[in-house]
Amino acid sequence: MERTARIDTAPADAPLPDGLPDLAHLLDGMPGQSRRQDPQARVAPPAAAAEAAPAAQDRLRPVRPWRLLPTRLLPTPRATPFTFAYAVVLAVTSLVATYADPAVVQALQQGSSTDVAHLVRHPVLVLVGSALWIAGGVLSPYTLGFLLVLTALERRVGGLRAAGVFLCGHVLATLATEVPVGVAVATGQLPDTSLHRLDYGISFGVAAGVGALAGLLTPWLRWPLLAWVALIVGQDLLSSYDPLTSWGHAIALTIGIATWPRLRRAVSRTRH
Numbered sequence: 001m002e003r004t005a006r007i008d009t010a011p012a013d014a015p016l017p018d019g020l021p022d023l024a025h026l027l028d029g030m031p032g033q034s035r036r037q038d039p040q041a042r043v044a045p046p047a048a049a050a051e052a053a054p055a056a057q058d059r060l061r062p063v064r065p066w067r068l069l070p071t072r073l074l075p076t077p078r079a080t081p082f083t084f085a086y087a088v089v090l091a092v093t094s095l096v097a098t099y100a101d102p103a104v105v106q107a108l109q110q111g112s113s114t115d116v117a118h119l120v121r122h123p124v125l126v127l128v129g130s131a132l133w134i135a136g137g138v139l140s141p142y143t144l145g146f147l148l149v150l151t152a153l154e155r156r157v158g159g160l161r162a163a164g165v166f167l168c169g170h171v172l173a174t175l176a177t178e179v180p181v182g183v184a185v186a187t188g189q190l191p192d193t194s195l196h197r198l199d200y201g202i203s204f205g206v207a208a209g210v211g212a213l214a215g216l217l218t219p220w221l222r223w224p225l226l227a228w229v230a231l232i233v234g235q236d237l238l239s240s241y242d243p244l245t246s247w248g249h250a251i252a253l254t255i256g257i258a259t260w261p262r263l264r265r266a267v268s269r270t271r272h
Helices: 046-060 065-073 081-099 102-111 116-121 123-132 141-157 159-186 192-196 203-214 219-239 243-258 260-271
Strands: none
Touching (some): 081 102, 081 123, 081 141, 081 159, 116 123, 116 159, 141 260, 159 203, 159 260, 203 243, 219 243
């Protein structure tokens, strides 16, 4: 059905029928349309009209989404200070891992490994130090995941809560996977060499961030995201390539999901 146009022949100053709202203000800036004006209104002087023209042009200028995407998806110092500062630190350590002497890099990463031996002697130091490296380097998928997930999470819940989610996932998932190793070694079920495995990276924190962010998304985004991440984690568990790390990702994802009620309340208070 084609649309038809009806010409309104009522005079400009005729009153509107009862119950019909005046929608003329929605037609500002559109050519060929006339507004109903108050008989007492005066025509704006040319100077005032010239000053109002730029404002009208700004209202009519279309928004280009591709100009907004980089600032919305990637961290910035003002909007997401935690993610931005952390990304700078990770960029520095990635450059060190790429260009420094391999022996020095290996010593640094081994010294910040969250294996049982280091956790027993320097728990706080290695838990912080292990989160300063990206397993696989700056080209690792965890780099992109960190930037997108933590940026989106911090924009919604703030820097402190985003940092708390990341820290809980990193620390709790690490302890949940390493403590059983220590117990197994103490009971003779694993050799002593299991106390010195190399374990570092940001993947547990990113997995917790994904779980937390999913709870703040609309259902048509939430469930596909969780299903996709759960599929990846499940494939890693079935492959048995690195079962401790795979279980750590599953635990961290669950920790992020457990934060939904608290984060939703925080977002609700912020909006109101």
